Amino acid sequence: SETLRLEGIEKVYNRGKPSEVQVLRGCSLAIQPGEVVALVAPSGAGKSTLLHIAGLLDTADAGRVLLGGQDTTGLSDRKRTAARRADIGFVYQFHHLLPEFTAAENIVLPQLAEGVPQAKAEARARELLASVGVEHRADHRPSAMSGGEQQRVAVCRALANGPRLLLADEPTGNLDPETSERVFGALMSLVRDTGLSALIATHNLELAGRMDRSLRLSDGRLA
Ligand code: ADP
Numbered sequence: 001s002e003t004l005r006l007e008g009i010e011k012v013y014n015r016g017k018p019s020e021v022q023v024l025r026g027c028s029l030a031i032q033p034g035e036v037v038a039l040v041a042p043s044g045a046g047k048s049t050l051l052h053i054a055g056l057l058d059t060a061d062a063g064r065v066l067l068g069g070q071d072t073t074g075l076s077d078r079k080r081t082a083a084r085r086a087d088i089g090f091v092y093q094f095h096h097l098l099p100e101f102t103a104a105e106n107i108v109l110p111q112l113a114e115g116v117p118q119a120k121a122e123a124r125a126r127e128l129l130a131s132v133g134v135e136h137r138a139d140h141r142p143s144a145m146s147g148g149e150q151q152r153v154a155v156c157r158a159l160a161n162g163p164r165l166l167l168a169d170e171p172t173g174n175l176d177p178e179t180s181e182r183v184f185g186a187l188m189s190l191v192r193d194t195g196l197s198a199l200i201a202t203h204n205l206e207l208a209g210r211m212d213r214s215l216r217l218s219d220g221r222l223a
């Protein structure tokens, strides 16, 4: 079944107040297993809102989110959290790595939280780091790494627990063009090698063109 399906998603902020704004006005999409889809939109169009709803970090005012064919609408908070942890990896514009831990530890910790044994989690962390070319940074803290290295570690952390879906919000938006290219290349090859699905928000039309297809978000609707 489809990895992700959104049906008629609507979102209003500050309802009933003068500052009320309807950000999403009926967004629908379906992402098949292994498909990599670009989400292209100007700043403020609602990309982050859509990704947060798709990732079960926020709820829609109307519409449905289905993960692996399962409707998540009626789920308790506990079940939503469990579904998110099991199925979804997130990458943001800024790495959000834990500053007091090394690169490897940042990838080990989410695995320990899911009950993976320490030795297995460490082996996986080092394997992931090697796959994006930053194995030599495994024992460094984020502050000792370049922006591109930090972001590649963040990609590894997102994939630590083997999600079915990667949601990325401008993953290279904070990087210079050359670094952006390296991070995007690493992200794409890891996604292709693992066969997972991805929805990747970007302003960069060249990067969008290298994904399987692009969706545009404007006026609260997807096209
Ligand atoms: P994008 O990621 O495309 O830049 P966002 O989804 O972050 O867009 O925001 C879309 C719109 O919703 C913006 O106008 C923003 O100011 C507004 N918005 C986002 N989050 C909130 C919030 N928590 N409360 C009120 N308005 C918000």
Ligand code: ADP
Pocket (backbone or CB within 6 Å): 044, 048, 093, 169
């Ligand atoms: P980003 O997507 O770059 O991480 P944020 O999600 O923090 O940025 O915010 C995206 C937009 O939503 C910004 O324009 C921000 O001002 C707006 N926004 C975020 N939270 C709120 C809020 N609580 N109230 C109003 N606007 C918000």
